[in-house]
Amino acid sequence: MIFFRKKLPDPLVWTDFHSHLIPGIDDGAKDMAHSLKLIKELSDLGYRKLITTPHIKSGQFDNTIESITGGMNMLRDELSRNNIDIQIAASAEYYYDKTFLQAIKDDNLLHIGRHVLFEFSYMTPPIDLEETIYELKARDYIPVLAHPERYLYYHSKLDRYEYLKTLGIHFQINLNSLVGYYSKPVEHVAKYLSQKGFVDFVGSDTHHAKHTETLKKAFNNSAYKNLFDNNKILNDMLVSDV
Numbered sequence: 001m002i003f004f005r006k007k008l009p010d011p012l013v014w015t016d017f018h019s020h021l022i023p024g025i026d027d028g029a030k031d032m033a034h035s036l037k038l039i040k041e042l043s044d045l046g047y048r049k050l051i052t053t054p055h056i057k058s059g060q061f062d063n064t065i066e067s068i069t070g071g072m073n074m075l076r077d078e079l080s081r082n083n084i085d086i087q088i089a090a091s092a093e094y095y096y097d098k099t100f101l102q103a104i105k106d107d108n109l110l111h112i113g114r115h116v117l118f119e120f121s122y123m124t125p126p127i128d129l130e131e132t133i134y135e136l137k138a139r140d141y142i143p144v145l146a147h148p149e150r151y152l153y154y155h156s157k158l159d160r161y162e163y164l165k166t167l168g169i170h171f172q173i174n175l176n177s178l179v180g181y182y183s184k185p186v187e188h189v190a191k192y193l194s195q196k197g198f199v200d201f202v203g204s205d206t207h208h209a210k211h212t213e214t215l216k217k218a219f220n221n222s223a224y225k226n227l228f229d230n231n232k233i234l235n236d237m238l239v240s241d242v
């Protein structure tokens with residue numbers, strides 16, 4: 001009897017822009033075994049390059065450039081020891097707080113090809129955003145907002161998304177949002193952003209196996225193909241510095 005390997009969906013993108021794969025430094029992979037398992041799963045899904053983005057959040061995840069690059073180097077060594085053939089680079093997911101604002105002033109940010117990934121509070125909209133974006137752009141950084149579809153306070157004010165784009169903010173949506181992983185309203189807004197052509201990057205935001213499992217569903221969903229039809233997705237154009 002001949003067994004055929006189940007045909008994998010076309011990933012349409014080879015580079016993931018958002019994940020938590022460095023062991024033990026945030027709420028992502030708990031240990032090295034868990035990291036390797038998640039990376040293997042992402043590789044099986046068709047990814048060839050992973051940009052991993054540990055949280056930097058004052059008081060909760062006090063990561064530094066050193067802790068992140070050190071963790072990434074360990075991970076790279078372990079990947080080659082285990083013959084897992086995938087590129088990995090590190091950046092960060094900055095929480096919009098005083099640590100982030102200070103890092104901008106000090107021009108001491110983790111970035112990928114000048115792109116800086118940051119997230120807002122889920123509870124309250126950011127303050128002094130215009131000034132922060134100005135400061136980032138003045139230092140030649142490209143601001144990228146992580147999962148804009150997940151900030152519920154914008155859901156009843158969809159025109160805010162257009163305003164954020166006019167400030168020069170790039171949007172990275174989570175692919176799992178497209179299939180209702182977070183909630184129906186988040187799915188609805190992710191599709192709205194896709195339809196408007198507002199999406200610049202996509203991310204798996206992988207923390208654990210449920211995320212990689214759901215990605216398979218996302219890849220097979222028509223919303224995924226529509227996203228690539230309606231938007232210029234820049235993931236595969238990223239060049240890493242680390």
Ligand SMILES: [Fe+2]
Nearest residue numbers: 018019093205
């Ligand atoms: Fe994240």
